[in-house]
Amino acid sequence: MAVLLPALIALMVPFWLVVVHLATDPAARAVLAARPLLGVQLGFGLLVLVWIFGWPLSHLIYRGLERRRITIADGQVRSEAVGPFGQRVWQEPLADYAGLAHRVRTSLSGVRHELVLVHRRPSRAVVLTSSSQIPEEAVGAMARLFAVAEIPSREAASFTPLHGYFRLAEPQPRLAAA
Structure with a gap:
């Protein structure tokens, strides 16, 4: 978090300067009106920037605010995680x-x-x-x-997840030599 937040702020400064320039300079607004694709590119760049840095940062903040309690009793493992946006509960037999x-x-x-x-x-x-x-x-x-x-x-x-893109490949049988 100590790296993501300053990097996000530093990369947002140019976008902030463009917004201030558009708000104060009528010639800049005229250029943007004449070339609307430029505005789409700026918006897309901002969206990608927020996705690259904002999503991991929000995930770290959410995990930091989340409180989790694990209970192991009667042959069951029960997890209760309470976060700022709700509660997640799962239960699994031991x-x-x-x-x-x-x-x-x-x-x-x-x-x-x-x-x-x-x-x-x-x-x-x-x-x-x-x-x-x-x-x-x-x-x-x-x-x-x-x-x-x-x-x-x-x-x-060596246990691999049951789903996902990064599963280890299953061993394949070798073809007999011709």
């Missing part, structure tokens, strides 16, 4: 989860360990805990508590 994965994430800030309930749909995966260190005994205890298999994070990362 049996539909593939297992529990111990993921290690690294960044410039350091190393984070996460315990994740892995689902076939990545949007339904649930991070149970995040810490600087998670002992193996805790991973096993959580797997037994939820009665799910402990799976390697390598296998959890």
Whole structure:
């Protein structure tokens, strides 16, 4: 957000200057009236600019204002997300989860360990805990508590979404050599 907002403002300045110039100069309005395609191009450029920067920025703001609560009880995983424009609720049986994965994430800030309930749909995966260190005994205890298999994070990362444009290609049989 710290990068998108200043970039959006910097790129909006030329459009603002054109609007001010059109409002104050009758000759500029005459040029625009004589060449209406110029106005369409400016409008389209503004629309593309707002789409490229405004959509991710609004998504970040919405996610920042959204409050989410995950409840795991009676063999069900229930998610309630309350945001500025409404509420999203989903519920999934715990049996539909593939297992529990111990993921290690690294960044410039350091190393984070996460315990994740892995689902076939990545949007339904649930991070149970995040810490600087998670002992193996805790991973096993959580797997037994939820009665799910402990799976390697390598296998959890290989789960592909059920839909979308960026699915991995299925292996194809080789043709016999002629």
